[in-house]
Amino acid sequence: MTAEYFNFLSLIGVAFFAISGSLLGHDKDIGGFGVVVVGSVTALGGGTLRDILLNQPxxxxxxxxxxxxxxxxxFVTVMFIRHLPDVSNYYMLLVDAIGMAIFNVVGIEKALIEGTTMVVALTMGMTTGIFxxxxxxxICREVPLVMREELYSTACFAGGLTYATLFLLDVPYLWCIIGSLLVTVxxxxxxxxxGWQPNLFRKRTPKIRD
Amino acid sequence: MTAEYFNFLSLIGVAFFAISGSLLGHDKDIGGFGVVVVGSVTALGGGTLRDILLNQPxxxxxxxxxxxxxxxxxFVTVMFIRHLPDVSNYYMLLVDAIGMAIFNVVGIEKALIEGTTMVVALTMGMTTGIFxxxxxxxICREVPLVMREELYSTACFAGGLTYATLFLLDVPYLWCIIGSLLVTVxxxxxxxxxGWQPNLFRKRTPKIRD
Amino acid sequence: MTAEYFNFLSLIGVAFFAISGSLLGHDKDIGGFGVVVVGSVTALGGGTLRDILLNQPxxxxxxxxxxxxxxxxxFVTVMFIRHLPDVSNYYMLLVDAIGMAIFNVVGIEKALIEGTTMVVALTMGMTTGIFxxxxxxxICREVPLVMREELYSTACFAGGLTYATLFLLDVPYLWCIIGSLLVTVxxxxxxxxxGWQPNLFRKRTPKIRD
Structure with missing residues (x-):
């Protein structure tokens, strides 16, 4: 059952990230297969890094x-949006949020299955979700969301912490996943x-720029 | 004989990409060994990613x-062009095209040798050729060619399709390679x-930007 | 003893790079855990690539x-500098220099231990030190130091050459390390x-830009 959930979640996460990449690539007006390249890299990048790090196929x-x-x-995304007026950036951010939430959970689980400690697993979840x-x-020369969005990696980490907490409380597997997804999204x-912003780690003294 | 072709092609592809990296790095006026770093990363990056993905040495x-x-x-590139006036960007694009065509074929072949399906092999070819x-x-803070050039990843993919088609038609090995290289270049x-441009996947509705 | 030195050096190198990443990330005013992401990627990126290339865990x-x-x-860096006025970029460059010098040596050694030739080991040292x-x-959208700083990859390579020379002269292990670190830093x-600059590989003819 674990493997089934796992594959199903991964497939959905991959699709969501593929959509987010296509939306951004299409918005940048990349011609031809460039959109496919950006979409694929977005969809497969995080999980690929995770598997390489864990020395898995x-x-x-x-x-x-x-x-x-x-x-x-x-393909579906591009076929659909090319007939629409400009798609708001909001949808890209929404799709990205769901993809990140899913990949975070999938990354944590895959690391735990490989027998890593929870600290490594949380790191792996963030890697999978953010990369x-x-x-x-x-590639699209945007300011990375990690830098631009206040509550991005923090949301990812909060989802990871939720998973870890529920996991350590012996909550059933499925609810660990659902809890983590809900918190991140x-x-x-x-x-x-x-416009929620975490006020972590910020300068306490005013910043003077010339 | 396969391995011989393979090594020979790879060496040429590596050299071409090294030249393209040196040309761009030199044009950006990077000092010292920075040109060597950019050239090496360009030459070795795609094949390295391919081997890591395929779990090969x-x-x-x-x-x-x-x-x-x-x-x-x-070294030869830098020694040569430092005595010339500014080298046109055209040569970089030309050298890059040949390198991409070669790496595409090499990536497809290496994946097929490892027993992947053709879809994975074509993906691996594009990865090797483009990355x-x-x-x-x-690194050089240029708009990536994948985004800027209309017919870039599409040319790579067309070369891959040519290889796949000839391969499935049982055309001798050497001609699969030659056909794919010719189509991409x-x-x-x-x-x-x-100025050929594919008109794939583009907006059908006019785009309004404020 | 080798493994002890190795771990100790690696830990220090990781800490220095983590500081350099936090300094730059904080300077860019990234909110929340974004600083942690940038710091971690900086600290772990080079060594991770090295281990993947060498097919090590x-x-x-x-x-x-x-x-x-x-x-x-x-954490310590951020807690400390958030109560200070703007930290000069000089400290980031200093910390980065020490981290690079250490990772260079560590990368060379790990490659040699895996039985590579010296050319591969020097390449691996530069990879580990620079990546x-x-x-x-x-990530922070800065011009990479490799491109901006005249004496960056050259300093890394000079440290590597020092290590190789001392190593081939059968100088004791510890002095190879110290010599290489001193030269790079x-x-x-x-x-x-x-403002030392190497005048390697540069244009001999004046460059005309319109």
């Missing part, structure tokens, strides 16, 4: 379903709609 | 000839000289 | 002490304080 080589999900999601979007932003939505 | 560690080819090509140049552009030259 | 997964050193260094800072600069300090 890369997921989309071991199981090409992930490639079909990626290419399918990119794909980071490459997307670097909830915080991201709060940031997008109400 | 990294090619330039297994066989240092590739390092010598890289450093040699960088080195992508890192080069990111031909399309890139067409884009450079005649 | 990734160091911070095999030994979570490195994660604690990273997070500890980031973390390079990702830091790309000395050259970087010279560049920072006195």
């Amino acid at each position: 890369v997921f989309w080589i071991a199981n090409p379903d992930y490639l079909y999900a990626t290419y399918g999601a990119i 794909g979007g980071l490459i997307r932003d670097v 909830f915080l991201r939505l709060g940031a997008l709609h109400f | 990294v090619f330039w560690i297994a066989n240092p000839d590739y390092l010598y080819a890289t450093y040699g090509a960088i 080195g140049g992508l890192i080069r552009d990111v 031909f399309l890139r030259l067409g884009a450079l000289h005649f | 990734v160091f911070w997964i095999a030994n979570p002490d490195y994660l604690y050193a990273t997070y500890g260094a980031i 973390g800072g390079l990702i830091r600069d790309v 000395f050259l970087r300090l010279g560049a920072l304080h006195f």
Whole structure:
């Protein structure tokens, strides 16, 4: 059952990130297959890094379903939005939030399955959740969301902490996942709609720039 | 014979990408060994990612000839162009096109040898062909060619499709390679000289920007 | 004894790079855990790439002490500098120089232990020393130090050459390390304080830009 959940969640996460990459790539007016490149890198980047770090077979080589999900999601997205007026950036951020929440959980789980400690697993979750979007932003020459959005990596980490807490309280597996997803998406939505900002780690003294 | 072709093609591809990296790095007026860093990353980046993804020994560690080819090509390029006036960007694009065509084929073949399906192999070819140049552009803070050039990843993919088609038609090995190389280079030259653009995946509705 | 030195040096290098990443991330006014992300990527990026290239277990997964050193260094740095006025960029460059010098040596050694030739080992040292800072600069959208600083990769390479020379002269292990560290840091300090520039590989003809 674990493996089933795992594959299902991963497929959905891959599709969401593929959509976010296509939306940004399309918005940048990249011609031809460039959109496919950006979408694929976004969808597969985080999980690929996770598998390489854990010394596991890369997921989309071991199981090409992930490639079909990626290419399918990119194709449908592009076919759909090319007939629409400009799509608001809000949808990209929304799709990215859901993808990040899912990949965070998937990354934590895969690390725990490989027998790492919780600290390593949380790091792996953030890596998996953030890296794909980071490459997307670097390729598209956007300020990475990690830097621009106040409540981005913090939301990812909060979702990870939720998973870890529920996990250590022996809450059933499925609820660990649902709890983590809800916390991350909830915080991201709060940031997008109400401008929530964490005031962590910030300068206490006013900053003077010339 | 396969392995011989393979090594020979790889060496040439590495040298071409090393030249393209040195040309761009030198044009950016990077001092000292920075040019060597940019050139090496360009030459070795795509193949390194390919080998990591396929869980193979990294090619330039297994066989240092590739390092010598890289450093040699960088050295000769720099020694040569430093005595010339500004080199046109056209040469960089030309060299990049040939390197991409070669790495595409090499990536597809290496994946097929490892027993992947054709979809994974085509993805691996594009990864190998595009990734080195992508890192080069990111380090040099250029708009990546994948985004800027209309017919870039599309040319790479067309070369891959050519290889796949000839391969499935049982055309002899050497002609699969030659066909793929010709298609990719031909399309890139067409884009450079005649401004060919694919009109795939583009907005159908006019785009309004404020 | 080798392994002890190795771990000790690596921990210090990781901490220094974590500080350099936090300094730059904080200077960029990234909110929340973004600073932690930038700091971690800087601290762990180079060594992670080295281990992946050498097909070794990734160091911070095999030994979570490195994660604690990273997070500890980031936390202390941020807690400290948030109560200070703007920290000069000089400290970031200084910390980066020491981190690079250490990672260079560590990378060379780890490669030699794995039985690579000296050319591969020097390449691996530069990879380990430069890559973390390079990702830091790309994420923070700074011109990478490799491109901006005249004597950066050259200082790294000079440190590597020093190590190789002393190593081939059968100088005791510890002195190879110390010699390499001193040369790299000395050259970087010279560049920072006195503007030393290597005049390698540069254009001989004047460059005309319109």
